Amino acid sequence: MILELRGVRKDYAGVQVLxxxxxxxRRGEVLAVVGANGAGKSTLIKILAGAQxxxxxxxxxxxxxxxxxxxxxAHARGxxxxxxxxxxxxxxxxxxxxxxxxxxxxxxxLIDWPAAHARARELLESIGFGAIDxxxxxxxxxxxxxxxxxxxxxxxxEPRVLVLDEPSAVLAGTDLEALFALIRRLRDRGVLVVxxxxxxxxxxxxxxxxxxxxxxRVIGSTEPSRTSENELIGLMAGRRLEQIYPARxxxxxxxxxxxxxxxxxxxxxxxxxxxxxxxxxxxxxxVGSGRSELALCVFGAExxxxxxxxxxxxxxxxxxxxxxxxxxLALVTEDRxxxxxxxxxxVADNIMLATLRATTRGPLIDFGRRRRKVAExxxxxxxxxxxxxxxxxxxxxxxxxxxxxxxxxLLTGPRVLILDEPTRGVDMAxxxxxxxxxxxxxxxxxxxxxxxxxxxxxxGATDRVLVMNQGRITGEAxxxxxxxxxxxxxxxxxxx
Amino acid sequence: MTDQLxxxxxxxxxxxxxxxxxxxxxxxxxxxxxxxxxxxxxxVATAALTSDVFLTPANLTNLLKQMVxxxxxxxGMLVVILTGGIDLSVGSVVAFSGIVxxxxxxxxxxxxAMAVGVATGIGFGLVNGVLVARFGLAPFxxxxxxxxxxxxxxxxxxxxxxxxxxxxxxxxxxxLAGPIPVSTLIMLAVFLAGGIFLTRTPAGRSIVAIGGNxxxxxxxxxxxxxxxxxxxxxxxxxAGLAGVILASRVGIAQPSVGVxxxxxxxxxxxxxxxxxxGGRGSTRATFGGVLVLxxxxxxxxxxxxxxxxxxxLKGLIIIxxxxxxxTNRVRT
Numbered sequence: 001m002i003l004e005l006r007g008v009r010k011d012y013a014g015v016q017v018l019x020x021x022x023x024x025x026r027r028g029e030v031l032a033v034v035g036a037n038g039a040g041k042s043t044l045i046k047i048l049a050g051a052q053x054x055x056x057x058x059x060x061x062x063x064x065x066x067x068x069x070x071x072x073x074a075h076a077r078g079x080x081x082x083x084x085x086x087x088x089x090x091x092x093x094x095x096x097x098x099x100x101x102x103x104x105x106x107x108x109x110l111i112d113w114p115a116a117h118a119r120a121r122e123l124l125e126s127i128g129f130g131a132i133d134x135x136x137x138x139x140x141x142x143x144x145x146x147x148x149x150x151x152x153x154x155x156x157x158e159p160r161v162l163v164l165d166e167p168s169a170v171l172a173g174t175d176l177e178a179l180f181a182l183i184r185r186l187r188d189r190g191v192l193v194v195x196x197x198x199x200x201x202x203x204x205x206x207x208x209x210x211x212x213x214x215x216x217r218v219i220g221s222t223e224p225s226r227t228s229e230n231e232l233i234g235l236m237a238g239r240r241l242e243q244i245y246p247a248r249x250x251x252x253x254x255x256x257x258x259x260x261x262x263x264x265x266x267x268x269x270x271x272x273x274x275x276x277x278x279x280x281x282x283x284x285x286x287v288g289s290g291r292s293e294l295a296l297c298v299f300g301a302e303x304x305x306x307x308x309x310x311x312x313x314x315x316x317x318x319x320x321x322x323x324x325x326x327x328x329l330a331l332v333t334e335d336r337x338x339x340x341x342x343x344x345x346x347v348a349d350n351i352m353l354a355t356l357r358a359t360t361r362g363p364l365i366d367f368g369r370r371r372r373k374v375a376e377x378x379x380x381x382x383x384x385x386x387x388x389x390x391x392x393x394x395x396x397x398x399x400x401x402x403x404x405x406x407x408x409x410l411l412t413g414p415r416v417l418i419l420d421e422p423t424r425g426v427d428m429a430x431x432x433x434x435x436x437x438x439x440x441x442x443x444x445x446x447x448x449x450x451x452x453x454x455x456x457x458x459x460g461a462t463d464r465v466l467v468m469n470q471g472r473i474t475g476e477a478x479x480x481x482x483x484x485x486x487x488x489x490x491x492x493x494x495x496x
Numbered sequence: 497m498t499d500q501l502x503x504x505x506x507x508x509x510x511x512x513x514x515x516x517x518x519x520x521x522x523x524x525x526x527x528x529x530x531x532x533x534x535x536x537x538x539x540v541a542t543a544a545l546t547s548d549v550f551l552t553p554a555n556l557t558n559l560l561k562q563m564v565x566x567x568x569x570x571x572g573m574l575v576v577i578l579t580g581g582i583d584l585s586v587g588s589v590v591a592f593s594g595i596v597x598x599x600x601x602x603x604x605x606x607x608x609a610m611a612v613g614v615a616t617g618i619g620f621g622l623v624n625g626v627l628v629a630r631f632g633l634a635p636f637x638x639x640x641x642x643x644x645x646x647x648x649x650x651x652x653x654x655x656x657x658x659x660x661x662x663x664x665x666x667x668x669x670x671x672l673a674g675p676i677p678v679s680t681l682i683m684l685a686v687f688l689a690g691g692i693f694l695t696r697t698p699a700g701r702s703i704v705a706i707g708g709n710x711x712x713x714x715x716x717x718x719x720x721x722x723x724x725x726x727x728x729x730x731x732x733x734x735a736g737l738a739g740v741i742l743a744s745r746v747g748i749a750q751p752s753v754g755v756x757x758x759x760x761x762x763x764x765x766x767x768x769x770x771x772x773x774g775g776r777g778s779t780r781a782t783f784g785g786v787l788v789l790x791x792x793x794x795x796x797x798x799x800x801x802x803x804x805x806x807x808x809l810k811g812l813i814i815i816x817x818x819x820x821x822x823t824n825r826v827r828t
Contacts, residue, residue: 301715322717331715339715342708344775353705354716356698364696408716 001027001062001160003192008057010043010216012395015385017043019216020057025192027160030183032207033196036236036429040216041196042397045165048194049081050074078160082150082167084425090139095120097138098153124152128178128185144175151182162186163194168202169425180206198427200229212236215384236429244432245460246439248479252463253277255312256447257329257416259298262307267293268471271307275416275447280438282458282479283451285468286491291451292334294468295420299331300324311415325354328415332405332422334451340405341393348374348389351407358411377407381437399430406437417441420451435461455484467491531820532784539791547798553675555794560680561669561745563790565590565738567683567783569761571690572621572734574782575727577765578694580707580774581628581635583728585620585642586735586761590754591650593617593739598658598665598749606664610744614736620646621732625725643758650751659748669745679741686734691779703727707774763810764789767817788817 003025010018018040025031035041046052047059050068059066061077068074074081088097095117104115120134129148132141138149147167154162164183171179183193183206197203203210204224212220212235220235257275262268268290275281285291296302298309300318310316311327318324321331333339341350351374352359359370374389381403385391393401402422409417419438423431438461442448452458458465459479467475467490475490543550550556569586576583597613604612620642627638671678694700702723705713714720743749767785770777792813796806 299715320717320719321715322719325717333715339709339711342705342712342775344708345705349701349705353701353713353718356701356718360698364692365698365701367696412717 001190001192002060003161004060004063005047006058006060008044008047008059009055010040010047010052011055012391015388015391015395017216017385017395018047018054021213021216021218023211023218025161025194027190027192028187029208030187030193030195030206032203032210033194033213034198034200034203034210034232034236035213036198036399036427039213039236039397041213042165043216044213045081045083045163045194045196048074048079048161048163049083050079051081075157078158079163080154080159080161081163082154082165084166084169086143086146086150088138088146088149088153090137092138093134094124094132094136094138094141094149095134097149098123098134098156100153101156123156124149127152127155127182129182144171147171148175148178151179155186159191161192161194163196165196166198166425167195168197168199200232200428203232204229233428236427244428245435245457248280248439248442248461248463251443252279253445257298258308258310258312258316260308260310262294262297262309263305264293264297264302265305266471268297268468271468271471271473273466273473273476275449277415277445277447278442279464280442280448280450280462282462282465283449283468284453284455284458284465284487284491285451286453289468289491290471291468292420295331295333295418295449295451298324299329299418301331325412325414328413329418330354330409330412330414330416331418332402332409332420334421334424336398336401336405341401343394344392346390347378347383347393347396347404350393350404351377351411354408355411373411377411381407381410382433383407399426399434402426402430402434406434410441414446416447416449418449418451421453422450423452423454423457431457455487459484459487529781532781535817536784536787536791539788539795543791543795543798547795549798550794555798557672557675557677559790559794561677562794563786564677564679564683564745565742565757566760566764566789567786568686568734568738568741569757570764570782570786571686571779572731573758573761574765574768574770574777574779575690575694575703576635576731577762577770577772578704578707578774578777579724579727580710581724581727582639582762582772583621583624583731583735584636584639584758585624585646586731586738587754587757588643588646588650589617589620589732589735590739590742590757591749591751592620592646592653593736594743594749594753595650595654595658595751597740598660598743599654601660601662601665606662606667610668610740613740613743614733617732617734617736617739618729619732621729621735622725624732625728628728629721629724647751654751657748657750666744666747669741669743669747679745682737682741686737687779687783694779699723699726704775707771707776709775760789763814767814788813 005021005023008018008021009016021044033041033044043052047054050071050073053069059068066077098120099116104112104119106112117134124130124132124134129152132145132148138146141149151167167179168176183195186193195203195207207224210222210224210227211218212232214236254277255274256277260272262271271294283291293302297304299321300323301321303319308316309318311329314327318327337343342353348370352370359366359373371389378386378389383400383403388396393404396404423434426434438448438450450458450462459482462479465477465479465482465487466473467487469491475487477486572586573583593613593616596616597609600609600612624639624642627633628635669679673681694704702713702718706720706723710720742753764785765777765782766772767788768778768781770782792810793806796809
């Protein structure tokens with residue numbers, strides 16, 4: 001079996017996202033598709049899945065042209081797609097989620113539950129996920145387990161092509177090994193696995209062939225034995241990357257923000273720290289350590305039960321985000337889609353959201369001034385595509401969405417910028433850009449608090465690191481004078 | 497002024513992925529707008545060709561007057577729908593503001609009595625808004641309670657219709673400016689000002705954004721509660737004004753008037769492509785929705801179709817219009 005895409009083009013509302021992509025995959029092959037955010041990976045997946053029609057071009061299976069008008073057509077051709085976003089019904093059992101397409105019936109039409117559970121168990125075991133009890137309610141499983149059920153669901157009717165979109169994003173350790181083993185077994189059974197990821201180490205380990213796309217075009221295809229991680233990053237970014245993190249010189253200025261004795265019942269307690277102008281401070285903690293809650297509270301979005309937040313030389317005690325913004329604070333939350341963007345609105349609307357009154361003339365918004373401001377930010381942060389101002393943010397890639405959020409906050413002219421997991425789900429090339437941007441902002445005198453659960457990042461991109469454990473600050477160190485192990489020790493709470 | 501307030505630009509792909517011919521002018525895809533205009537032109541043409549009454553000045557004036565109530569209510573409803581809410585109380589507010597105005601005419605100068613009528617609408621809208629925004633109650637429930645409460649209050653105020661004798665009371669609803677009724681001009685002015693409000697003022701943009709993602713808006717430093725309350729107040733004001741104009745046009749205020757008016761208002765927004773989930777809708781398209789509804793009503797009246805059949809046909813036409821729109825929207 002051969003799957004071919006020829007000259008696939010796609011535009012959203014007139015904006016070209018794919019510019020003629022050619023792709024060939026064979027049975028029994030793991031075909032990795034890598035590319036930076038915004039390269040067109042997600043669009044390509046949607047076309048393979050039948051979720052979006054292509055604007056031009058064709059798709060062939062075994063040389064025969066196939067029309068894909070809906071996900072149903074893709075299923076009928078044996079193409080199954082597992083998206084990054086979960087599609088399980090959280091209130092139903094694993095069995096129900098797996099067998100939704102057709103349950104075993106008793107005579108009379110009632111569902112034969114014992115047979116259904118047995119069938120589900122058999123299915124999970126056959127693909128190495130036997131540890132999951134099919135009777136469990138899907139929503140109660142860990143995210144990693146849900147991901148596995150998601151994959152199992154795609155395998156129910158033995159697909160010929162399996163498309164996996166960042167399947168490893170939520171997996172670690174043995175789960176990840178189970179996934180890799182499964183992918184290899186599927187390949188040996190003759191399935192074509194299209195593996196989309198920006199974890200390059202995995203791609204090099206797993207893939208038989210690698211296709212690199214950039215700006216909607218295929219710019220290289222290679223094999224793991226003939227390339228390296230560095231070369232791939234270079235291809236994705238369109239240049240060689242000498243260094244991931246900019247060299248920081250700790251050039252710290254006057255204090256900018258004082259947080260003293262801040263507490264909020266059940267979330268964090270007695271948190272005190274000071275941020276200085278021109279300084280990047282990392283805040284590291286494991287999931288559940290209270291970091292994001294702390295950020296929201298400092299920003300006035302959640303009330304504190306005790307303690308104070310004060311901007312140096314300015315007011316304190318913010319009770320609304322509006323007051324915090326007026327005092328010079330900005331917060332990029334960890335959940336872009338949930339609290340960073342209004343997805344259905346345009347890039348221009350989103351960028352201007354926190355400064356709606358900045359472009360008014362009389363009671364009305366001056367569209368000319370607004371357009372200029374937006375164009376300036378799009379250019380400064382290199383948001384792509386370049387003429388995206390009137391595009392809805394829904395159609396931007398993850399990294400460019402993140403830049404749009406950042407643009408919104410930079411327009412407020414902040415003195416203190418709080419970034420909560422700004423690089424989650426962002427590819428390496430865009431990450432490097434974001435680190436460089438943060439560095440530039442600090443050089444301009446901004447004070448940055450970088451919240452992260454990525455240990456390498458929290459040490460590499462900052463001057464100083466605070467460590468949080470179970471709602472308390474348990475450690476503080478200069479980033480260049482501490483090891484990852486030491487930081488982890490603080491974070492887990494054993495006294496070093 | 498951009499017509500589409502927010503939301504993905506329409507693409508022309510049917511549910512099955514087939515392409516429809518597009519109309520692109522100056523880089524903007526106007527297919528949906530064109531379909532809308534075509535529908536309205538078709539309705540008018542059918543009416544003009546099949547009925548000798550339709551094009552008579554009397555009928556056209558009547559049509560323009562009938563449009564006012566639905567139009568005013570639909571604009572107010574659109575503002576609330578944009579926030580992701582709904583206002584079921586507008587029909588009752590129409591009755592209350594009308595009957596209070598008619599009742600006050602005996603003792604107050606007419607403009608003042610009318611101002612009080614509009615003010616009652618503003619008051620009810622504000623109460624709805626505060627209950628939804630401040631106390632976080634579901635808009636459907638709050639305004640459903642308001643629907644029955646305000647209807648009851650209208651009957652408490654007067655069980656019998658009130659017909660003021662002063663002819664000046666009829667002016668607002670029946671005066672003509674040239675060929676066009678003054679009340680129609682007022683409604684058009686509300687739509688025009690409303691369109692500018694929603695697309696070009698910080699408050700209007702905030703209201704649209706709240707329907708898209710309230711948490712993002714809150715974290716952008718915008719007072720979400722105040723803007724939600726404002727939306728319901730605007731709807732209440734429109735309903736109050738509609739009630740006063742309706743009483744003045746008919747010449748008699750009835751406590752029973754306006755039952756199910758909210759449904760026409762919602763229908764106009766939905767025909768205009770507004771999303772009941774909030775964040776998407778447009779004043780121009782909503783106005784188009786009003787035109788479609790009023791034309792259908794008028795046409796069926798001219799044909800002498802029995803009123804129950806009118807309801808059935810209207811329901812079917814709404815479904816048809818929405819289906820056409822759905823096939824023209826990009827799937828996300």
